[in-house]
Amino acid sequence: MLGIRIFTAAACAAALVASTAFAQVPPADEKNPNEALPEKHTYTPYGETIKLDMAKKVAEAALAESTKRGWAMCITVVGPTGDLVYFAKMDDCQYGSISISQHKARAAAKFRRPTLAFERLLGRGDYFRYLTSLDDVIASRGGNPIVVGGKIVGAIGVSGGTGSQDEVISQAGVAAAK
Amino acid sequence: MKTRPMLTLDDCRKVSAAAEAEAKRNNWIVAIAILDDGGHLLHLVRMDGASPFNARTAVAKGKTAAETRRSTLVWEERIKGGRNSMLGMPKITPVQGGLPIVIEGTCVGGVGVSGVQSHEDEQIAAAGIKALG
Numbered sequence: 001m002l003g004i005r006i007f008t009a010a011a012c013a014a015a016l017v018a019s020t021a022f023a024q025v026p027p028a029d030e031k032n033p034n035e036a037l038p039e040k041h042t043y044t045p046y047g048e049t050i051k052l053d054m055a056k057k058v059a060e061a062a063l064a065e066s067t068k069r070g071w072a073m074c075i076t077v078v079g080p081t082g083d084l085v086y087f088a089k090m091d092d093c094q095y096g097s098i099s100i101s102q103h104k105a106r107a108a109a110k111f112r113r114p115t116l117a118f119e120r121l122l123g124r125g126d127y128f129r130y131l132t133s134l135d136d137v138i139a140s141r142g143g144n145p146i147v148v149g150g151k152i153v154g155a156i157g158v159s160g161g162t163g164s165q166d167e168v169i170s171q172a173g174v175a176a177a178k
Numbered sequence: 179m180k181t182r183p184m185l186t187l188d189d190c191r192k193v194s195a196a197a198e199a200e201a202k203r204n205n206w207i208v209a210i211a212i213l214d215d216g217g218h219l220l221h222l223v224r225m226d227g228a229s230p231f232n233a234r235t236a237v238a239k240g241k242t243a244a245e246t247r248r249s250t251l252v253w254e255e256r257i258k259g260g261r262n263s264m265l266g267m268p269k270i271t272p273v274q275g276g277l278p279i280v281i282e283g284t285c286v287g288g289v290g291v292s293g294v295q296s297h298e299d300e301q302i303a304a305a306g307i308k309a310l311g
Binding site: 051052056079081083084085086087088089090091095098 | 216218226
């Protein structure tokens, strides 16, 4: 009984006493968007691990943008599995950003989406709080997949400024991969 | 108040480039990590073909060298010499291939390399540090 159903109030009451329902599972909330069952599963496929030369190109573009704006950042580039390929901490960047930039890159690679997606969904409220229970999620913008030839070859993660500053630098890196 | 030298990103780039050049000259594929004296990662490259494990090990070796201000070979030899209790030291990686970066008598960080034979890893780390002059 793992199928997801949208219950009416009456059906909910019936479901609670039905033999196939587990007593521990509360009735579905019809306002919860997560109860919807999409027909399609759309995603960008994974490719081979980003080459070091490309990773450096991405990171250098991000570092150059940071220097231009006078921001001190940590820049991480990972492969599709979220494992480190390149890392640089700029002088005077806060220590906390070393691991956060890695976390953002890892999450963007492992979930094949910008970390901005998690941030925005969590901002919508209670129905998306479950996201924080998923392994390795970070709900803070600045992590973006690196797509080459229609495939995800890795991701970049940036931390050191505000989320919006991190995202600008991250995008500057992503743009260099195209 | 005491002042002491500190690694900049430019310093790290020099060390990393020299280490990578040493690896390429020998057709070795490795990961190279540079950390500050507190064991914080400053710079890392994983060459094409090096494994995720190599990246993690390079960081672990560099961290050990930076925090203990000794070559990781020192730890390896001590344990090999029978001092098994050294394995209980907090989060050390007692495997050759990590060297401290010592400037004017002060340890400012460490370099860790992983991917080839341990003594070759150390050779790469040493070539990197040499670039600081």
